[in-house]
Amino acid sequence: EAGVAQSPRYKIIEKRQSVAFWCNPISGHATLYWYQQILGQGPKLLIQFQNNGVVDDSQLPKDRFSAERLKGVDSTLKIQPAKLEDSAVYLCASSLTSGSYNEQFFGPGTRLTVL
Amino acid sequence: TQLLEQSPQFLSIQEGENLTVYCNSSSVFSSLQWYRQEPGEGPVLLVTVVTGGEVKKLKRLTFQFGDARKDSSLHITAAQPGDTGLYLCAGALGAGNMLTFGGGTRLMVKP
Numbered sequence: 001e002a003g004v005a006q007s008p009r010y011k012i013i014e015k016r017q018s019v020a021f022w023c024n025p026i027s028g029h030a031t032l033y034w035y036q037q038i039l040g041q042g043p044k045l046l047i048q049f050q051n052n053g054v055v056d057d058s059q060l061p062k063d064r065f066s067a068e069r070l071k072g073v074d075s076t077l078k079i080q081p082a083k084l085e086d087s088a089v090y091l092c093a094s095s096l097t098s099g100s101y102n103e104q105f106f107g108p109g110t111r112l113t114v115l
Numbered sequence: 116t117q118l119l120e121q122s123p124q125f126l127s128i129q130e131g132e133n134l135t136v137y138c139n140s141s142s143v144f145s146s147l148q149w150y151r152q153e154p155g156e157g158p159v160l161l162v163t164v165v166t167g168g169e170v171k172k173l174k175r176l177t178f179q180f181g182d183a184r185k186d187s188s189l190h191i192t193a194a195q196p197g198d199t200g201l202y203l204c205a206g207a208l209g210a211g212n213m214l215t216f217g218g219g220t221r222l223m224v225k226p
Contacts (some may be wrong), residue, residue, distance in 0.1 A: 040217050042117075045213065091158075100145065101165065102212045104160070104212065106156075106157025108157055109157055
């Protein structure tokens with residue numbers, strides 16, 4: 001079974017530029033998550049989708065971050081404009097459903113460096 | 116202040132030693148999970164504990180959920196270099212599987 005795919009794996013941009021990350025979850029997984037993991041910290045949930053609807057985006061900085069999951073499969077996370085403090089690994093995860101104890105499967109992440 | 120505090124933040128030990136990693140909170144969790152993350156990869160689930168006082172074993176790893184479901188520990192017996200990595204605890208506060216992660220414990224096991 002293929003895992004969660006993310007691209008690109010690495011991205012270097014200058015502050016105030018825009019960037020987009022792509023995630024393809026495990027086939028059949030209804031729930032998709034985007035996390036931000038700053039160096040030396042644990043992942044922080046940015047947004048959770050159930051199919052193509054948003055379940056929680058309370059920690060998403062909406063003035064610069066946006067995410068969509070059209071058709072309830074792939075998802076993109078965009079930052080516009082980027083700030084230095086956005087440098088982090090952006091992890092995508094998926095689970096079968098959003099029910100309790102459903103295992104989340106993580107992709108390898110996209111490492112973003114903002115100069 | 117993080118909802119889940121992990122200690123220690125860093126641990127460097129020799130192969131064969133035992134160690135315990137702690138995950139503490141003032142909040143009650145419906146479930147708690149432990150993950151291991153290696154460089155350049157996403158976290159991988161090791162175990163989920165649900166019931167207060169629950170103990171689960173995974174080979175040389177023993178996981179315990181506190182009686183009040185506010186804390187957890189991970190004990191590794193006879194650590195091996197392959198155990199090296201970042202250990203993360205993550206708790207679910209209510210129904211559903213939305214997780215809050217701790218800051219992690221970075222473990223290095225030297226041969």
